[in-house]
Amino acid sequence: QIEMRALDDLAGCASIMASLIELKREPAAADIFGIFTRAEEVGLVGAGLIAAEQTIPSNTFVVSVETSSVIPGVEQGMGPVIRTGDASYTFDAEAEQILTLAKNSLLSENPGFKWQRQLMAAGSCEATAFAVNGFSTTGVAFPLGNWHNATTKIPDPNGAIGMEYISLDDFLNGTDLIFTSASMISSKAASPVKERLYRVQGKLKNRLKRQT
Structure with a gap:
């Protein structure tokens, strides 16, 4: 377990930095940017300005990449969350496909690789600022305990203040997911879901033609 006063969002920053270090050792066939924004809590200000400009x-x-409060359907220790949206916005399937391909690649190497997929609606994140400005967005979240240092729900007069914490395994697997996704950008069109649906549609279309 990792715990500290402000894991939200130092954990995300650390994961991005670790991924960039690995990408320097094993460059991807695409331009990769690591962006660190400010003033998220007061309105996604930094991310919004970068996106708008x-x-x-x-x-x-x-x-x-950030931490997000544990919600029903999400468990710490069960892997990083491929985030389909937040409290404000639903993200992009095309962008998520890159994470899906990375997840499948990691599972082929390690069947025990853990991951989760969920709309993390406890709060809003920087992906929304980019999405409303026309960018194709997705997210990776580390399930967070004691969100905003509250040991119970916010606001709760009977609650206390505690360290924020995440699972170490979730963090490591999430960083692997981010690093691996960089090498999947060139193959983003190779969607297993699309291929399966197109294959089924083709078979049914041919069958219907024969019947008529």
Whole structure:
């Protein structure tokens, strides 16, 4: 377990840095940016300005990396969460596909790799700021205990103040997921879901033609 006063979002920053270090050793066939923004809590200010000014190319796939409060359906220790949305916005399936391909690659190497998929609706994150400005976005979240240092729900007059904490395994697996996803950008069109549906549709179409 990792615990400290402000894991939200130092854990996300650390994961991005670790991924960039690995990418320096094993470069990806794409331009990769690590962005660290400010003033998230008061309105996604830093992320919103970067997105609005198009500081990064408009065709960039944005993966927001942060901690997010544990909610029903999400457990600490069961892996990082592929985040389909937040309290404000639903994210992009095309961007999520890159994380899905990375997850499948990691599972092929290690069948015990743990991951989760959920709309993390406890709060909003930087992905929303990019999404509303036209970027294709998705997210990776580390399930967080004592969100905003509250040992119970916010606000709760009977609650106390405690260290924020996440699972070490979730953090390590999430960093692997982010690093691996960088090498999947060039193969983003190779969607197993699309291929399976197209294959089924083709078979049924041919069957219906024969029947008529």
